[in-house]
Amino acid sequence: MAKLNLFEVAQEQLDQCAKIIGLDPDTHAILRVPLRELSVSLPIRMDDGSIKVFKGFRIQYNDARGPTKGGIRYHPDETIDTVRALASWMTWKCALLDLPLGGAKGGVICNPKEMSQAELERLSRAYIRAIYQFVGPDKDIPAPDVYTNPQIMAWMMDEYSKITGKNQFGVITGKPLSVGGSAGRGDATGLGGVVTIREAAKEYGIDLKKATVAVQGYGNAGYYAAKLAKSLLGCKVVAVSDSEGGIFSKEGLDGDAVSEHKAKTGSVINFPNTKAISNEDLLELKVDILIPAALENVITEKNASKINAKIVAELANGPTTPEADDILYKNGVHVIPDFLCNAGGVVASYFEMVQNFYMYFWDEKAIHERLDKKMTFAYHSVLNTSKKYNINMRQAAYVIAVERVVEAMKLRGWV
Numbered sequence: 001m002a003k004l005n006l007f008e009v010a011q012e013q014l015d016q017c018a019k020i021i022g023l024d025p026d027t028h029a030i031l032r033v034p035l036r037e038l039s040v041s042l043p044i045r046m047d048d049g050s051i052k053v054f055k056g057f058r059i060q061y062n063d064a065r066g067p068t069k070g071g072i073r074y075h076p077d078e079t080i081d082t083v084r085a086l087a088s089w090m091t092w093k094c095a096l097l098d099l100p101l102g103g104a105k106g107g108v109i110c111n112p113k114e115m116s117q118a119e120l121e122r123l124s125r126a127y128i129r130a131i132y133q134f135v136g137p138d139k140d141i142p143a144p145d146v147y148t149n150p151q152i153m154a155w156m157m158d159e160y161s162k163i164t165g166k167n168q169f170g171v172i173t174g175k176p177l178s179v180g181g182s183a184g185r186g187d188a189t190g191l192g193g194v195v196t197i198r199e200a201a202k203e204y205g206i207d208l209k210k211a212t213v214a215v216q217g218y219g220n221a222g223y224y225a226a227k228l229a230k231s232l233l234g235c236k237v238v239a240v241s242d243s244e245g246g247i248f249s250k251e252g253l254d255g256d257a258v259s260e261h262k263a264k265t266g267s268v269i270n271f272p273n274t275k276a277i278s279n280e281d282l283l284e285l286k287v288d289i290l291i292p293a294a295l296e297n298v299i300t301e302k303n304a305s306k307i308n309a310k311i312v313a314e315l316a317n318g319p320t321t322p323e324a325d326d327i328l329y330k331n332g333v334h335v336i337p338d339f340l341c342n343a344g345g346v347v348a349s350y351f352e353m354v355q356n357f358y359m360y361f362w363d364e365k366a367i368h369e370r371l372d373k374k375m376t377f378a379y380h381s382v383l384n385t386s387k388k389y390n391i392n393m394r395q396a397a398y399v400i401a402v403e404r405v406v407e408a409m410k411l412r413g414w415v
């Protein structure tokens, strides 16, 4: 089967929305493609003395509502179309959460697992040198995504500060605390997702204290979602996985112990007293809540009818294809769509930006309360819109977000 093109998926989702809201063809044409794309080649001196040329991208999809914002992904399978799709979803995400920001995304085709820390530092600094004229605290503000982390954000912020000749903490978010990072950023994506699950469970009468959870992808988003689903909601996490495979325990997993095991061995697999499970089988487990928190296109028309969960909380970007969406909707599975479910990260990133501008920092409690309020409000706006128009949650999220972006474009005289 040909690999699904993520950008075509994103465009099809937008096309569905355009039909629902009767979007005029000119505005639709503008919104179907990114406003700006930058492709760069990054020659890096490797530890063995050779030079390797990496390909990088930064795509600013739409900035009608403000400076663009979006993470940087390091991945061997990264493509420009994946970055385009992710940049479009950042645009809709920021609009849905009513943040004064547009959407962007960046990526470098590389395999960080095969690179030393020194090579990663040289690559991260080279990436910023290549794109620095296009980013900035009032232009475009990157953040972490798959296989990038606070240390990488610190190197990037430092490189940008050196080039511009002043400390510019606000150029990037997801930084470590001691260099302008925000309290509550680490677990923000997981927390935001858990807030939407809490609200969905109220709506669907699910007793969370008796609910079971499976999480695909045990990285930043998935680890915290599993941890907080247990500690805040009282759920039992029965399965988790990573790129190597998954583990299952009917009695429930100790998230921190699994995390320590992954830190030691490089994977969650072979955790004591658990059953091995494949990533495919994990998705089809009979659980109350399924959290895809790894990569895109994992729920497709092939396996959608085998999804047994009541709620699918999409912490990953783009885990469900449009065909699968239809099947899940028909089968009564409540999908909390990606750019709603995983918006906690960008909300906390926005708080980090605000604190960097102010040079004054809030405590974790303030961040969590503000994040909870924004996520709860956004969840119910999407739910009410889906009921009002009799459309699925993803289409409802698109309706709200696209209408906000279009309003800004009209007010600015773009259309």
Ligand code: NAD
Binding pocket: 144, 145, 146, 147, 148, 189, 216, 217, 218, 219, 220, 221, 222, 241, 242, 243, 244, 279, 293, 294, 295, 296, 315, 316, 317, 342, 343, 345, 346
């Ligand atoms: P991460 O790099 O911290 O973790 C990714 C995890 O997925 C790792 O455990 C990895 O082993 C696992 N993985 C990779 N390939 C896999 C596969 N084929 N099957 C199963 N697991 C696999 O990344 P992250 O930041 O947690 O991001 C995960 C997803 O969440 C991505 O789609 C990302 O775009 C989305 N997201 C993350 C944030 C954030 O703040 N971290 C915010 C919004 C959305």
